[in-house]
Amino acid sequence: MNNVAGFTCVICGRTYPPDFGGYVCQDHGSEGILDVAYDYDAVATDMTKESLAADPDTTMWRYRALMPLSPDSEVPPLTVGGTPMYDAPTLAGDLGIARVWVKDEGREPTASLKDRASAMAVVNAQERGAEIITTASTGNAAAALAGLSASVGFENVIFVPASAPQAKIAQLLAYGSRVVLVNGTYGDAFDLCMAAADEYGWYNRNTGYNPFMTEGKKTAGLEIFEALGWEVPDAIFVSVGDGSIIGGVHKSVKDLLALGWIDHAPRIYGIQAEGSDYLVQAFESGEEVITKPPISADTVADSISADLPRDRVKAMAAVVDTEGAYLRVSDDAILAAIPVLARGSGVFAEPAGAAAYAGLVEAVELGLVGPDETAVVLATGSGLKDVASAMTAVTAAGTEPMRVDPNLEALKTELAR
Numbered sequence: 001m002n003n004v005a006g007f008t009c010v011i012c013g014r015t016y017p018p019d020f021g022g023y024v025c026q027d028h029g030s031e032g033i034l035d036v037a038y039d040y041d042a043v044a045t046d047m048t049k050e051s052l053a054a055d056p057d058t059t060m061w062r063y064r065a066l067m068p069l070s071p072d073s074e075v076p077p078l079t080v081g082g083t084p085m086y087d088a089p090t091l092a093g094d095l096g097i098a099r100v101w102v103k104d105e106g107r108e109p110t111a112s113l114k115d116r117a118s119a120m121a122v123v124n125a126q127e128r129g130a131e132i133i134t135t136a137s138t139g140n141a142a143a144a145l146a147g148l149s150a151s152v153g154f155e156n157v158i159f160v161p162a163s164a165p166q167a168k169i170a171q172l173l174a175y176g177s178r179v180v181l182v183n184g185t186y187g188d189a190f191d192l193c194m195a196a197a198d199e200y201g202w203y204n205r206n207t208g209y210n211p212f213m214t215e216g217k218k219t220a221g222l223e224i225f226e227a228l229g230w231e232v233p234d235a236i237f238v239s240v241g242d243g244s245i246i247g248g249v250h251k252s253v254k255d256l257l258a259l260g261w262i263d264h265a266p267r268i269y270g271i272q273a274e275g276s277d278y279l280v281q282a283f284e285s286g287e288e289v290i291t292k293p294p295i296s297a298d299t300v301a302d303s304i305s306a307d308l309p310r311d312r313v314k315a316m317a318a319v320v321d322t323e324g325a326y327l328r329v330s331d332d333a334i335l336a337a338i339p340v341l342a343r344g345s346g347v348f349a350e351p352a353g354a355a356a357y358a359g360l361v362e363a364v365e366l367g368l369v370g371p372d373e374t375a376v377v378l379a380t381g382s383g384l385k386d387v388a389s390a391m392t393a394v395t396a397a398g399t400e401p402m403r404v405d406p407n408l409e410a411l412k413t414e415l416a417r
Helices: 040-046 049-054 060-066 089-095 114-127 140-152 166-174 186-200 212-227 244-259 278-285 312-320 331-345 351-365 387-396 408-416
Strands: 004-009 034-038 085-087 099-104 132-136 155-161 178-182 235-239 267-273 325-329 374-379
Touching: 034 040, 034 212, 034 244, 040 060, 040 244, 060 212, 085 212, 089 099, 089 331, 089 351, 099 212, 099 331, 114 132, 114 140, 114 212, 114 244, 132 140, 132 186, 140 155, 140 166, 155 166, 155 186, 166 178, 178 186, 212 244, 212 374, 235 244, 235 351, 244 267, 244 312, 267 278, 267 312, 267 351, 278 312, 278 325, 325 331, 325 351, 331 351, 331 387, 351 374
Parallel strands: 099 374, 132 155, 155 178, 235 267, 235 374, 267 325
Antiparallel strands: 004 034, 085 099
């Protein structure tokens, strides 16, 4: 693979060659998540700030010199990446800080950041000659894999909890995926998917197991820094379930530091729902995430509901290494953040995406982000993913539609109220 130097186990540091065909460290089984290592001298030859500025490709593949791809890899036709990042002065003013940017990942083809990882998975699966690809998901990763697979005619099998929002299940069925609704939690769906992949030899796209998923998700982080002209914000806020997205953002930071394109890391803040706060608990108590047992997760933000974050080693490192923090926010705060974020930036986020903004609010209240500082909020998915939660949020905010008879006098009466 182009510019890949090998793979390193995040637990023991054991290294594997670039052509290693496994997913995890042979000494640690499914817990032995691997990190892709690069030859940064080779990357610097293939990609510079100047070459990027001149590159007409605005998708995630503009960073292919810093991705585990073969030089002749064919990528899916859907436009993945290149999502907008908005300056939100209204939000900054409300919070009393210098600047807020909102990265809108709801603009991806299947309306979430998970498209980045699934695009990478489809490419790698094809390179390995796989015939079927599978994943477990609370909904977004599943939709992403279904959409990206459909774009290239790749057969896929999706495992999701039966409680997943109907909008997300509808996406899967529309794309023609074989959908397995599991009567249980996301953890149950994950375990069944892992067993099935092993039994049938399917390509395993699962987060926190397949090392290439981090490499796809990190492109959101690379876009953040490029959009800011390679200037480093003071803080980046990321909602956290399995931990792969925050691990990807951290990987983008490490890559750019190694290339010398930035001179320091921003503080990365991981935001978890109060009812799914595994990593917050571990951060506060200093517990070792490898041995900490699962919790019982329950939150309105289904996309970040995880009994046991599968990519928890990378997720914890993202916060600890950058001197950030893990923060918990209530479901009420998450729902309240949906209309606030939408009205202050124009970005309509699902609960998991709005959780990142709720976390920024909490951080400002705790004094973790000061009045002269800048922050990026990573809104990971569209509010259309979970309309029921959005309706609950706007009702709680006191916003309801007017209902009138079809005449001007009726309208005038209602407006006067």
